[in-house]
Amino acid sequence: MSILDKAPWIREHIELYKRDPIKAHDFAPAGQGDPKPSLLLTTTGRKSGEKHDLPLIYGKDGNRFIIVASMGGAPDHPGWYKNLRAHPDAEIQVATAHHAVHARDAEGEERKRLWALMADIFPPYDDYAKLAAGHREIPVVILEPANA
DSSP: OOHHHHOHHHHHHHHHHHHOHHHHHEEOOTTSOSOEEEEEEEEEOTTTOOEEEEEEEOEEETTEEEEEOOGGGOSSOOHHHHHHHHOOEEEEEETTEEEEEEEEEOOHHHHHHHHHHHHHHOTHHHHHHHHHTTTOOOOEEEEEETTO
16 A cells, blocks of 8 residues: 555645646645645656656755655555665756755765754654654655756
């Protein structure tokens, strides 16, 4: 069973992103307050080789986009993150703009700084980190322009 089957709202958000990217960009997670900026990440499946889309909350750090592989604090990494580890070159759509990107994990002080940035945007990330503690450190992923 895919995440799209488990969480139909994700499929609805993907469809909205394709139909009305301006509206889809400002995502209001249920019960999480004000809208958050979201992008549409397209990864290449590590097993299938097929393209997979997923909307994610993001932050900006200069010309880089920052995303968090939280999966709500689950003990394992999300599939999209595993796909990026296998195939770090990906595509994103941010509102109507499309970008080719290269993914890498933030580490050390950079990770701490970017975690704070993302927790400012979406405070539940701090709760997710507590849930994941003992199982994994939640990755902070930097999406850099592919032409950089």
